[in-house]
Amino acid sequence: MDRIRIGLVGIGKIARDQHLPALAALPDFELAATASRHGRVDGVRGYSSIAEMLAGEPEITAVSLCTPPEGRFEQAVTAIRAGKHLMLEKPPTATVSEAEALAALAREQGVTLFATWHSREAAEVDAARDWLADKRIGAVRIRWMENIRQWHPGQDWILAPGGFGVFDPGINALSIATRILPQPLTVLSATMDVPANRACPIASAIRFRSGDAEVDAQFDFLQTGLQTWHIEVETDGGLLRLTDGGCKLELPGREPISGPNEEYPRLYAGFAKLVRDGRSDVDLRPIQLVADAFLVADRRTTEAFEF
Numbered sequence: 001m002d003r004i005r006i007g008l009v010g011i012g013k014i015a016r017d018q019h020l021p022a023l024a025a026l027p028d029f030e031l032a033a034t035a036s037r038h039g040r041v042d043g044v045r046g047y048s049s050i051a052e053m054l055a056g057e058p059e060i061t062a063v064s065l066c067t068p069p070e071g072r073f074e075q076a077v078t079a080i081r082a083g084k085h086l087m088l089e090k091p092p093t094a095t096v097s098e099a100e101a102l103a104a105l106a107r108e109q110g111v112t113l114f115a116t117w118h119s120r121e122a123a124e125v126d127a128a129r130d131w132l133a134d135k136r137i138g139a140v141r142i143r144w145m146e147n148i149r150q151w152h153p154g155q156d157w158i159l160a161p162g163g164f165g166v167f168d169p170g171i172n173a174l175s176i177a178t179r180i181l182p183q184p185l186t187v188l189s190a191t192m193d194v195p196a197n198r199a200c201p202i203a204s205a206i207r208f209r210s211g212d213a214e215v216d217a218q219f220d221f222l223q224t225g226l227q228t229w230h231i232e233v234e235t236d237g238g239l240l241r242l243t244d245g246g247c248k249l250e251l252p253g254r255e256p257i258s259g260p261n262e263e264y265p266r267l268y269a270g271f272a273k274l275v276r277d278g279r280s281d282v283d284l285r286p287i288q289l290v291a292d293a294f295l296v297a298d299r300r301t302t303e304a305f306e307f
Contacts, residue, residue, distance in 0.1 A: 004085075004272060005032040007060045009050050009075060010067035011039025013152075014089065018118075019066055022264035028272035033057045050075050054082050062112075062275060065089060070162030073098040080105050085112040087271045091171050091287050092116075094162035103282045113280040114271045117175035121266040122246025123259025128233075129180040131251060135235035137181065140208075140215040143230045144173040145223035148202070154307050158200070165200025167290045169229075170219035174286040176231060176246055183211030185289055190297040195305035202305055206293050 006029050008019060020041065023029050033045045035053040040046040047053040054060065062085040065072055069091050076093070079086045080102065092115035093099040099115060106113035119125070146169050148158070157163045164171065178185060185208045192201035202222060208215035229245035238252030248258040274281055 003030040004028055004062050004275060005030050005057075005060050006062045006064060007033045007035065007050075007053050007057060007084075008041075009035045009053070009063060009065045010089075011036035011041060011046075012066070013155075015039070015066045018264040019064060019089075022268050025265055026268050026272070029062075029268065032060050050078050054078065054084070061085060062087070062271070064271075068157045068163065069094045070157065070160070073102070076102050077105065080109050080111055080113070083109060083111060085114075085271075085275045087114045087267075088116060090115075090117050090175070091164060091168070091290070092282075092284070093287075096284055096288055096291050099282065099284050099287065103280065106280055106282075112271075112274045112278070113282055114267075114274055115282045115284070116267050116271075117172070117179075117283070117286060118263040118267055119172035119175050119246055120179050121263040121270075122176070122244075123262070124242060124249035124257060125176055125179055125246045127257070128240060128242045128246075128249055131240060132180055132182060132233060132235065135182070135237050137183070137211060137213040138234040138236070139213055140177070140181065140210060140234070141230075141232045142173050142177060142215065142217035143228050144170050145218070145220040145228040147223055147227065148221040149307060150227075156307070159195070159198040159202065159305065161199045163200050164290070165194075165198070166202055166204055166219045166221040167200075167293075169221070170204065170217070171286050171290055172245070173217065173219070173229070173231065174289050176242070177210075177215070178283075178285040178289070180231075180242070181210045181215075181233070183213075185210050185215060185285075187289060187292040187296060188214075190293040192294075192297045192299050193302045194299055195303065196301050197304040197306075201299075202302070204293070204297070208289070
């Protein structure tokens with residue numbers, strides 16, 4: 001089967017760390033061109049905007065957007081209206097309504113839209129979901145704490161309007177929770193700590209409900225030392241612990257199991273299958289939960305933050 005000619009938009013840290021290696025490792029794709037205001041990839045034709053890329057590379061059939069969510073909607077509309085299949089880095093857009101509009105436009109244009117959640121592709125997420133499927137959930141604890149200066153050095157956009165702040169990593173936890181828990185999540189209450197000189201929170205605590213179980217989530221963007229990406233689920237069958245961002249699973253009476261980090265190769269393999277099957281995958285539950293948390297949150301102003 002012919003390789004999918006793809007254009008990559010946004011050549012920043014996530015593109016270089018994850019997207020480019022994944023594309024290079026898969027036979028499904030040929031990286032035909034890139035679009036970025038500053039970044040370039042050796043040996044690949046580069047353009048300064050998605051419009052220029054699509055005009056100069058008419059044989060491109062798919063586009064992957066790894067730009068910040070603020071402003072991504074217009075880029076996505078450009079790709080879809082040009083008849084290109086589209087893959088979106090998480091979170092898919094700055095708002096829920098933008099994502100819904102893109103899904104509707106993709107259906108009208110007859111192209112694939114894939115709103116990705118890379119943490120769902122962590123090695124042991126599916127095994128956790130399968131084990132929990134017939135369990136009664138008593139309580140859930142989510143601890144997603146990492147160092148913004150390590151993972152987003154100097155990236156002011158992440159704390160600006162539309163940048164999501166601590167929910168940029170926190171939404172990864174919610175993408176896993178919505179995949180593995182048998183009952184839907186709803187937001188009960190939230191607090192958000194917002195630096196005095198920033199628009200988005202740098203820490204948050206949220207209470208959710210999933211069926212009869214309460215879910216306690218703590219997100220922190222100022223974690224130093226050991227980074228924490230853990231979910232614990234108390235059940236009638238014992239305690240499940242999903243750690244290392246979903247790569248390690250501990251179940252009652254069993255040895256821990258863990259697998260390699262192959263999130264982005266799995267995402268791109270899934271995108272290729274969606275394109276060839278003529279289907280889309282647009283699950284907006286994680287971003288909807290974030291939006292709901294912002295609606296009910298008690299916002300607390302904290303000291304100014306500088307990178």
